Amino acid sequence: MLTKLSVILFILSAVLVAMACVKADRVRSWRESLNPSAPDIPDGAFVVARILLIGMAVGGVVSGFQGLAVEDDSKWSDDELTSAVRGATTALDGSFTYGDPLEGDAPADFEGEYAMKVEDEVVEHGGGDAPQFGVDAALTGETTSDEAYYRITASGAGTSFCMHVKRTHEGYIETVAPGLSGDAAVVKEPKYTFAVSSRVGEC
Template sequence: MSQLTGMTVFIFVLAALLLLMACAKADRVRSWRASLNPSAPDLPDAAFTAARVVLVVVAVVAVVIGIQGIAVQDDTGWSEDELTSAVEGATRALDGSSVHGGPLDGDTPADFDGEYATTVEQEVVEHGGGDAPQLGVHATLTGSTTSDEAHYRITADGTGASFCMHVERTLTGWADTVAPGLSGDAAAVKLPEFTFAVSSRTGDC
């Protein structure tokens, strides 16, 4: 249970206790006070009425705060359906995508442990839909990893669901480009082009 969920539950329990206190009979309260302190002055009915009004008002305020807490939690936490749809959309978007590496032979365009993990998280968030949170997605590198292959365990705040995304990077060609500040043959540069094959499935890697 998250801290926000625990606080929301506490607020609703507090509201229920306040309403129970407001419903307590005056005679029972007087009897309880007398058993604790027989010399205490008797409370007028007006005091009980005022106390009931205060307790009810505080209970209503607590309920409103609790409802707002539920709304905040829904805005910041992912559901299993939202994460499932987002991972599927991110997989489709990343599969077949390509990037250019550096000008050196075999120079890869992004490391799997850093830049590409961030790319995966961003794609999942972008495919979460209008009601899904805009943060809280985690792509953790796991399992066997090589220079051209990696696995990510994808999770999100608010749900216990997890997904395994497999990424395979392949050098598919070379792209001609022009180096800035140079001209003629010296400006011609070939950059390696890498294509990604991406798939995903439910569960850990």
Template sequence: MATTSFILSAVLVAMACVKASRVRAWRTSINPSAPEVTDSSFVVARILLLVMAVLGVYTGFHSLAVADNGSWSDAELTSAVKGATRDLNGSFEYGDPYDDGTAPADFDGEYATKLEDEIIEHGGGDAPQYGVDASLTGPTTATEATYRITAGGAAKAFCMHVTRAHTDDVESVAPGLPGDAAKVTMPEYTYAVSSRAGEC
């Protein structure tokens, strides 16, 4: 789209530069009885051609900007992965009250989506709000997983390693229940996250 706009703009500028005498000679060779074209008509035509050429150049640059905003660059992905790693490393969550601290992490579903969302959030103003993929790679256990991080448009890939540890049990009180029945214990899980450029 951008290339077409630039080419059409160049053609319009070339048309605006054609001398009036050449156009008159061309019209006379095709239709000798055609009425004479005034100089003011040529001026108006040149102005219109140049205005259309400027609009074409603007459209071309706008198309380039849209294309850039629709894909990730290596620099954007690098910055986003570093920011997501920094924020996720040391993060924690509470498990289900019925979990005794041994339930496996949902690395294939919920955590993969969390990684993608976190990377997109750290993408910055120019990066698109989509296109990031966190795919499990290598062996996955109940507490450990490795992800291959890619994004549409970026040539780089990143390897992100995640480990979840049961670090504590937190007791809370459920409202509306009497005495000991109101006490609920939930496991606390802490995540260690690291990443590096390249394949896993």
């Protein structure tokens, strides 16, 4: 939308410049043919008109380039998404989390919480010029309690990525509950690590 508006502004600016370049004698001749009794236009009026037309044209060009810049900032490029996915993969690979000791071997929430984590990591590694929105990590293929595949896309980018996430139960970490003593004070929290890889294309 902003690109189309910018193109219109550039065209209008070109028309204004063309109008400013019309010679005064041609304007007088055209005006006289329409209304022979009209008073003559002084040269100063043409100077003021040219300044106004050029000023409006410059304003249109500046606004057009600003619109293109805003349009560019609101979309992901293939290079930006590629770099962001690589950074997110590195950050997520080898990460870990602790589960609820009362739930036992609970499955990872690949559809909700972890999908949002993937999207946030991609956005975070997008760099200063990349948008802070527009990334989608959609589950695809066969998902189990400990393994999932995500199709990662971003608005404006033509490239998609496949991210593979595998969760592994690494054992338990023991903590001591405050206010208790003996065996009852020991709480075992399950520890899970994530192996993450990604590649260009569909899963």
